[in-house]
Amino acid sequence: MHFLRNVLGVAGIAFAVATNAHASSASLNARGLKEDYVRAPLPPGFQVVNTELEGPVFADAQGRTLYKWPKKQMRNGDAGEVEEKPTCDNHIYRETGGYMSPYPAGLELPEVESRPSCVDVWPPVLASADAKPIGKWKIVTRLDGRKQWAYGGWSLYTSIMDKKPGDVLGGSAMFHHGESAAQRHPVGPEPNVPPQFEINTTMFGRLAVLHEGWSIYTYEGDGRNKSNCAGACLDGWAPIIAAEYARPVGEWTTFERALGVRQWAFRGMPVYRHLTDPKINSLDGGDIPRWHNVYTQMAPEPPKGFTLKDTAVGVVLGDSDGRTVYQYVCDDDAPDQLACDHPNAPQAYRFAICGGGDPDRCVKTFPYMIAPVGAKSGNTIWGTMYIDPKTGKKADADKPGALNVWAFRGRPVYTYVVDKKTYEMNAQDWGEFNGQRNGFRALVYRLVFG
């Protein structure tokens, strides 16, 4: 059975059970299937790479993912870029910008002597002198006069965190919260879907929803291009009707469900809206036997030994004992909004929040999730790394005291010492600004409330 089905309704079930021998409705979400996208012309030297979590993204000739940096309003002013005006440059900021109340601007940043510039971390995607714009690909002028590629108006960058094609470690379409910094987002082609559908990145996969955000579902009782949902079934489920002018798009087709009435189907299976879903992007309808959310592609499963469990907010990742797994979130307060959530960044922020400035206390309060020696995840989302807990930075495997830890998107993950019961997540929102600027947040797979 599909792993999503296995995690719903029962707390603390391992991911191991995964295969689905059921009807085609579920198998359309099978692993290995990839999301289709609109094949628009690309400038020379660019490509589309299908990534495991974020779906199709644009990449340069070396396969490095492209990112944008949209402006965001924060407590005291805006950071980020507006369209066609790149500002990420080689200035090395030494002080805070005072974006986050109540602390003033002008405080000296940690590890200031080795602090990189914005372009050290986010190299701009430069355009050659003879580059020609095409479609949404434009050429903008940087402050230093050099030319830079932009897509849809947004100036493009790569991330020094990405090392190989498919890496999207610099930023994500997820994890943006109300008090988050002005973060970078991966940029990709339009999903090849009819206008009334959209695709959202989630921890389970690329979730298909209606344009308004309502989730869509398929039913195992249906046949290929045939709906068997009628009568009382329609009290709970609304077929997604296709307009008269609608035409098939990629894997999306229509069929006649009744005389003169056409319904959309994805990969041949009729799609519906669940009428009592309480919120957009809901997975609630998938709790009903034989009904499934629709994903254009599934996300990789966490490594063996992790669990999914029910908590008061929804389904959350747990360790093998069901303890909540947290990621550390951090962006500094300088105008370039550099991330401080990974082992290459200054660790002073994390040490302050996880141990009152004491690395030893950090390890006791927010223990790293230790990985077995030689453990492999089999995907690019999860991995292991050696960490020196005294510094919080990467270490050689043979360094005394180094810990081999699990990492999600290139960042170590943690548990919290106070959490004892499987439903507990006592460190959710822990840290500066609800844990959204410098703190800990649970890896939530399904947000039921919020």
Add this chain to the structure above:
Amino acid sequence: MSTEQSKSPPSSTVARVAIAGIVFAAWGCASAAIAASDVAPPGRAIGYVVTTIAPAVYETTDAKVECPNGLNKLGPREQFKILFPEDGSKKWKVIDSQLVRESEVWFPSMVPDQFPFIEAIGKTAIGLDLDGKVKPTDFTSPEGKPGVDNQLYRVIGCLLNYRSGASIRNSEKDFFQNYAFNRIFIELTDVDSIVNDDDVTITSYRGLDPIMRDAANGFQPGGTERVDARWGKEYIHHAKGKIVDGVLTTGPMDYIIPQQIAYESAASSVTRDARFELKLTPERAEGVIGGYADIDSFYRRTNRGWATHHLSYGQQVSPLVYRALRRNADAYPDPKTGENTAISAAYSVKMVQVRVLHPEKEVADVTGVQAVEQLAEGK
């Protein structure tokens, strides 16, 4: 069409809600008669969903009685300016200033600092007598009942954030009412009368439905609450109680108060040995919940929900509050250290009647319908 489709929750829920509405509309129309005739609610059960809940703070004009020296005035912003003056005398570092202050929020020390913290004084506080004793530290209720245990009031009574009109208190009220995460309710069962019944059962739950409102945004009785049996297990607790002259009093049980505010935060605090004292009508319930607030969860809930930025609006410095909580703690001593880990507390609460829908049974069951039919027939 498979048979399971006809049993799917949406259709049955709609039917259940509709029938429950009919049942309670009928009962509500006859509420005056019910109060007078002292009859059982439909199915011998009645639910009340919480519309407002906040730490009880007895306030006098300008706080002259409880805070004669004024409210706390030096909040995070003011203290930071004193500690790290921007007068050009020194270049301050993030690591030595902002991060030190933030780390103290999450790892508060018991060592006092240079800043005072004003606690509430006076003899009057809202709350319940939790231990059956009248101690020197106890308060007297506004109605004159002695022995009120509410040491939390000493801690928060002179903090603007907890007093009426404060922005955080108002925001928390709005968020509580609007976010589904916060939907908590009680159900009274084995009820033969909501006027006098010496043996009822109270159960706390989290619910899955919004509170019913009227066109003026007021809360209305007659709504429904589905029990959140999957995500809300930790909110389910039971106790016995009795109703005397329309006032419910209960025995102790743990009570979990959720807090989801903006920005997707989600925390809860635990109150041990919580007791309810609620004046009941067929439409509403109102009163006090007293118990011993677990200090760690109360403190974490505050800081997970509200950033230093927000707390600055009310001059609330978290480490100072933590030390005051520990100083005034009066229950649940740690077995190893002997230090109290909980503090007596009281919450003012308002509720509105709802019909409770349990997942394992049809709620608008025969018993409920029969009760209304009997009522209509004057039986």
